[in-house]
Amino acid sequence: MASGSINWFKYSAPSNFYVLAGRIVPWAAVLAVVLGVIGLYLSFFVAPTDFRQGEGYRIMFIHVPAAWMSMFIYVVMACWAAVGLVMNTRVSFMMVTALAPTGAMFTFIALWTGALWGKPMWGAWWVWDARLTSELILLFLYIGFMALQSSISDSRRADRAGALLVLVGVVNIPIIYYSVKWWNTLHQGASISLDAAPTMAAIMLWTLIVMTLACWAYTIAVAYARARCIVLERERNTTWVKELVGDQKHG
Template sequence: MIIKWFKYSSPQTFYPLAGKMIPWFAWLAAILAIAGLYVSFAIAPTDFQQGEAYRIIFVHVPAAWMSMFIYIVMAGWAAIGLGLNARLSAMMAQALAPTGAIFTFLALVTGSLWGKPMWGAWWVWDARLTSELILLFLYLGFMALQSSIDDPRRADRAGALLALVGVVNVPIIYFSVKWWNTLHQGSTINMGVAPKMAMTMLLGMLLMALAFWMYTIAAALMRVRCIMLERERSADWVKELSVGGKS
């Protein structure tokens, strides 16, 4: 078992494996998104307080979850890359960052589009919104730092340190609605407490979150394949692969 894992931890063997996995995750994402959108728009009832505007929840909350979750996974890969000097782990961290940044951006913008009709403001400097904005800057900082250092192994180490220091922000975002009195509404789902929302609303949110999750895996695998090709351009396996014409 251990030997097998080490086998796949080299770019050369992971490249074709990732290529085989991408269509599966992409199809799963598409099917889950269609099911999630159907539940979100056709089945979930109108909210008695917020009317139809609440339907933004079906994209806002999954995007916000993914923004935090991807950061934790990214920092985890970065830590493994730093600790074991494993180049594929560092590449995985690098591959996750842009997708995480996109979900953070979407969480912020859809939140703004929800805030305007409900609160009357596009933006307020409260704890939840501010810490999520800092998350976006952490992603962008990680990407900028990584690309500003020419030596990829040094770039990996510098990026990993930034990612690990920034991880402290994730619990701050998550608990911000508890720790501070914020305009942002409390969490919709609490562990150990019965959800305060209709089952169909919950189902729509979970389906959309799963769709985003599968999409993230597919996108990260696509990106890590690009990174492998770009970094290992002079390696024999890339030469053989590109001349053979197979992707």
């Protein structure tokens, strides 16, 4: 570590991580609420009615961020899993475990709102399109990960087995992303791309960005809060946890 830069390895110790996460959680929670309120206001009252899809398109403002988050969280989990396996840091595995339920929730929301959106637009709750199917597979992967972790009682083995499974499953993410190009079916192509001008109105795009940031902040808050619980549970036999719990009992 060069002098002057932050020593990140400091936070790989569960006791330091616990304090850091405790500082991040309230900020992220407040940010999530504020951005969520702004985003919902924009999406219901400011964004104009779509000339083809009418009011129904507004479900996009939760559907698209949820779909993005569902995939992104899996990639983040894979990164933490890789860090954990390479650096042998316990906190990384705890982050993988903490992120999984949130990822599964966003996947479910994306599928659910997609069904609600699909009924008026396509006339069907569900179509066997590539993107829908791969989102469903992603949900299976999340569930498989959680099932594997909960069925192994030794936490060290559970962590590592889960991390390995996540790394194997991350192969699925590019398939989701490129499936639109590969199969080219009913689902509309991506409207936002980095190299071309977006085909939607600027205010819609901004609403989408605000909602996505709200989902990010929510994910950070929830994942760190959950990770704090996992730290306490796993480290319950250490002195610092006993002191912490003791302080709260007496104080």
